[in-house]
Amino acid sequence: MDLDGSRPIWLQLVDDFRLRIVTGAWPIGARIPSVRELAMQSGVNPNTVQRALTELDRTGLTGAERTAGRFVTADTAVVDAVRRELATGATDTFIAALTAVGMDLTQATALLQERWIDCTSVPPADKGETS
Known part of the structure; x- marks a missing residue:
């Protein structure tokens, strides 16, 4: 560390x-x-x-x-709450950085989706897909 x-x-x-x-x-x-x-x-x-x-x-x-x-x-709820808190902080930092360089929500979403696939090799969940 x-x-x-x-x-x-x-x-x-x-x-x-x-x-x-x-x-x-x-x-x-x-x-x-x-x-x-x-x-x-x-x-x-x-x-x-x-x-x-x-x-x-x-x-x-x-x-x-x-x-x-x-x-x-x-208590998984406690761990999940901390996970969400950490993710929220990272997301807020991400949003601030992208808005500072002039990106809008559509551009930021496309960039996140692209980077998600590149960095994790796991496609993001399709919100429109039904099971």
Whole structure:
């Protein structure tokens, strides 16, 4: 993980850990690594990791079980809400960048569809298609 000096490290860890959860790197219900392990992996002080994990606990993404460790929530609605929040932020950034270069919705939609196919090799869902 590359840390950015302009933001508190613990907030960067929160972002990284949230991403690990929504992408399934830390699956729903799974035990997550210990504070010590995460501190070693990230190259930061364990207190910094603990602060980030405490924030995840506060938001309901993780929870500590007294003797068993810390686990990703089993509540898929919580994970889905965070996934949507992250996607909304990325979408807002995308829209701002495209409007700044003069693209309209039709052009932006066409570009997104083209890039989606190129980057994922998966065609976007056709909204007009019926099953």
